[in-house]
Amino acid sequence: MTEQINVPPLPSEPSRLVNFWRGLVYAMRSNPLTAFAMVLFLLFVIAALFGEAIAPYGPLTTSSNTLQPPSWAHPFGTDQLGRDVLSRTIVAARVDFGIALAAVGISFVLGLWLGAAAGYFGGWTDRIVGRMVDTIMAFPLFVLAMGIVAALGNTVWNIVYATAIINLPFYIRFARAEVNSRRDAGFVEAARLSGNSAARILSVHLIPNILPPMMVQVSLNLGWAILNAAGLSFIGLGVRPPTPEWGIMVSEGANYIFSGEWWVFFFPGFALVLAVFCFNLLGDGLRDMIDPKGRT
Amino acid sequence: MIAMIAKRFASAIPSLIGVIIVTFVISHTLPGDPAAYFAGPSATAESIAETRARLGLDQPLPIQFLTYVGDLVQGDMGRSFNSGQPVLTDLARRLPASFELTLYALVFAIVVAVPLGLWAAVNPGSWIDHLCRGTVTAAAAFPSFFTALVLIFVFYYKLGWAPSPIGRLAIYFPIPPSVTGFLTIDAVLAGDLATARAALGQLILPAISLGLFALAPLARMTRASMIGVLGSDFITTARAEGLPRRTVLWTYGFRNALLPVVNILGMIFSFLLGANVLIEQVFGWPGIGSYAVEAVLTSDYAAIQGFVVMMAVLYILLNLGVDILNMIVDPRVRYDD
Numbered sequence: 001m002t003e004q005i006n007v008p009p010l011p012s013e014p015s016r017l018v019n020f021w022r023g024l025v026y027a028m029r030s031n032p033l034t035a036f037a038m039v040l041f042l043l044f045v046i047a048a049l050f051g052e053a054i055a056p057y058g059p060l061t062t063s064s065n066t067l068q069p070p071s072w073a074h075p076f077g078t079d080q081l082g083r084d085v086l087s088r089t090i091v092a093a094r095v096d097f098g099i100a101l102a103a104v105g106i107s108f109v110l111g112l113w114l115g116a117a118a119g120y121f122g123g124w125t126d127r128i129v130g131r132m133v134d135t136i137m138a139f140p141l142f143v144l145a146m147g148i149v150a151a152l153g154n155t156v157w158n159i160v161y162a163t164a165i166i167n168l169p170f171y172i173r174f175a176r177a178e179v180n181s182r183r184d185a186g187f188v189e190a191a192r193l194s195g196n197s198a199a200r201i202l203s204v205h206l207i208p209n210i211l212p213p214m215m216v217q218v219s220l221n222l223g224w225a226i227l228n229a230a231g232l233s234f235i236g237l238g239v240r241p242p243t244p245e246w247g248i249m250v251s252e253g254a255n256y257i258f259s260g261e262w263w264v265f266f267f268p269g270f271a272l273v274l275a276v277f278c279f280n281l282l283g284d285g286l287r288d289m290i291d292p293k294g295r296t
Numbered sequence: 297m298i299a300m301i302a303k304r305f306a307s308a309i310p311s312l313i314g315v316i317i318v319t320f321v322i323s324h325t326l327p328g329d330p331a332a333y334f335a336g337p338s339a340t341a342e343s344i345a346e347t348r349a350r351l352g353l354d355q356p357l358p359i360q361f362l363t364y365v366g367d368l369v370q371g372d373m374g375r376s377f378n379s380g381q382p383v384l385t386d387l388a389r390r391l392p393a394s395f396e397l398t399l400y401a402l403v404f405a406i407v408v409a410v411p412l413g414l415w416a417a418v419n420p421g422s423w424i425d426h427l428c429r430g431t432v433t434a435a436a437a438f439p440s441f442f443t444a445l446v447l448i449f450v451f452y453y454k455l456g457w458a459p460s461p462i463g464r465l466a467i468y469f470p471i472p473p474s475v476t477g478f479l480t481i482d483a484v485l486a487g488d489l490a491t492a493r494a495a496l497g498q499l500i501l502p503a504i505s506l507g508l509f510a511l512a513p514l515a516r517m518t519r520a521s522m523i524g525v526l527g528s529d530f531i532t533t534a535r536a537e538g539l540p541r542r543t544v545l546w547t548y549g550f551r552n553a554l555l556p557v558v559n560i561l562g563m564i565f566s567f568l569l570g571a572n573v574l575i576e577q578v579f580g581w582p583g584i585g586s587y588a589v590e591a592v593l594t595s596d597y598a599a600i601q602g603f604v605v606m607m608a609v610l611y612i613l614l615n616l617g618v619d620i621l622n623m624i625v626d627p628r629v630r631y632d633d
Contacts, residue, residue, distance in 0.1 A: 135314030139608050142570030143588070147604050150592040151322040227439050231574050234441050235589050250442055254578065257449050266449075269442035277437035284433070 034285030040278040047093040055087035059244045067261050077263035088244040089268050095245045100225040103163035111171020119179030133169045141166040149237045159238035163228050178210035216287040223279035246272040308612050315608040323601040374598030383602035392477025394583030398568045404507035413518025436512035440571045444505035444578040459497045462580040469494050502579045509571050510564045522553040562618035566611050
């Protein structure tokens with residue numbers, strides 16, 4: 001005769017998705033600013049994805065209502081060609097976010113691998129990569145970006161490359177330091193002894209470990225990348241009119257300040273501020289989640 | 297000490313070589329043919345080839361590089377297409393304007409950011425701390441060119457407090473004899489207070505727009521380093537000894553917390569020199585930044601090259617200066633490797 005032991009059922013493990021959701025809600029509650037930034041970010045993403053569909057007017061549609069102040073028909077007013085500033089500001093999100101994402105993506109991937117290799121192998125690899133970083137950092141970065149765009153030619157992709165290059169040192173340094181501090185850790189040693197190749201140790205054991213802190217860097221960096229790209233187009237590099245882009249719109253609107261038509265430069269500029277603000281807040285929020293001690 | 301400074305100096309040389317190589321590569325991939333430009337609009341293929349030979353542009357790249365380095369050592373950066381002047385003359389003439397602007401911006405940033413950071417550090421978690429964090433994050437999000445335009449609109453167009461935001465000095469003021477190249481200081485030295493005030497007035501808006509950019513890193517650094525110092529053992533000891541709060545905070549805390557702040561000033565100065573380019577463009581400031589923008593937009597080959605080299609050299613020297621200052625101020629700092 002067997003006796004049945006009644007074991008109370010273990011509480012079932014919540015699925016990863018639920019866990020993630022709970023973590024997210026917790027983080028948002030503990031820092032309302034992060035929640036605000038998240039909402040803002042979603043709005044920007046919607047504008048970037050569906051901008052043309054949301055915008056009340058075509059971003060390039062001109063009309064005879066030039067330089068109209070903000071009104072119900074044109075909440076952000078119209079510019080010197082009678083184009084709706086609101087529509088142009090919304091559609092511009094795609095260009096600005098696109099440039100920033102592409103640039104940060106390139107420098108993230110390149111910087112991660114270069115930095116990780118330098119940190120893992122040390123020696124000559126480290127010296128060459130380090131020298132490269134020093135050379136880039138020896139320039140005032142915006143000036144270097146200007147020079148690169150001037151040299152490669154005045155196109156949008158060259159703005160992306162220039163922004164990627166000036167961001168590279170931060171990722172390289174970060175990845176190098178993180179990998180370097182782990183290269184002699186037990187799990188890496190174990191992986192090495194079981195005959196894993198350096199490439200495999202880096203990509204399977206080390207890089208996944210340094211991804212979370214790298215993501216904080218990415219978020220903080222995106223804001224900076226947008227600022228740089230907009231700054232370049234503000235001085236007339238890269239994106240050309242009539243493409244709607246925040247930097248260019250501010251620079252075009254600057255001509256109408258002295259006659260009091262403030263809305264032409266103000267709204268696109270403010271969208272730029274909000275975008276950068278949003279990324280900076282998200283970065284701070286992410287860091288608080290990942291590394292609560294790192295708060296400054 | 298001197299040996300250490302010399303060592304630190306030597307360690308800057310590879311960066312310098314890297315900078316010169318990068319600049320050479322950048323300038324030699326610039327679009328546009330300088331030979332065609334120099335030969336003039338009515339040039340034939342023959343005269344272009346002749347100009348190219350005269351400029352040494354038909355030589356292989358390594359030879360061109362050696363010539364370039366040789367010229368650079370003698371201080372010859374070539375001639376600007378736009379102004380027709382030697383680039384070095386142009387840059388030297390415009391540098392004081394940029395320096396004056398950047399220094400005022402830096403002073404503004406230090407005066408605002410350091411007390412803010414300290415205040416926040418002394419009361420962590422309080423409303424003042426949140427205010428500091430909020431202000432600083434917001435200030436970091438403002439592109440300097442946008443801030444500049446907003447300030448111009450409000451203080452010049454609406455309120456009429458600021459002078460016309462064009463250039464360093466309105467034309468009806470006499471330019472003081474150049475001693476330092478800083479108009480405000482030169483005017484005071486010449487005893488012309490009206491001009492000094494006018495020059496200062498022209499400086500305020502651009503300096504604030506530029507300085508706001510540097511607030512965030514400075515305030516954050518000050519706060520973090522002060523919090524770090526206040527949490528350390530010697531502060532606890534000082535408190536336990538019953539030293540007055542002021543002595544603990546200022547003599548023990550502040551002086552130690554300041555070291556990392558001084559350390560990042562070099563980086564911030566570079567930030568500002570870069571951002572200068574945009575501000576000078578907005579305010580019609582006759583500095584090297586607006587010179588560079590014009591050069592980039594018109595493919596003025598020698599001018600861009602000269603500008604980038606000069607900026608990089610300045611930046612390297614600046615960092616060197618900061619490091620040396622650090623070694624003198626804090627005997628614990630050593631650059632061993």
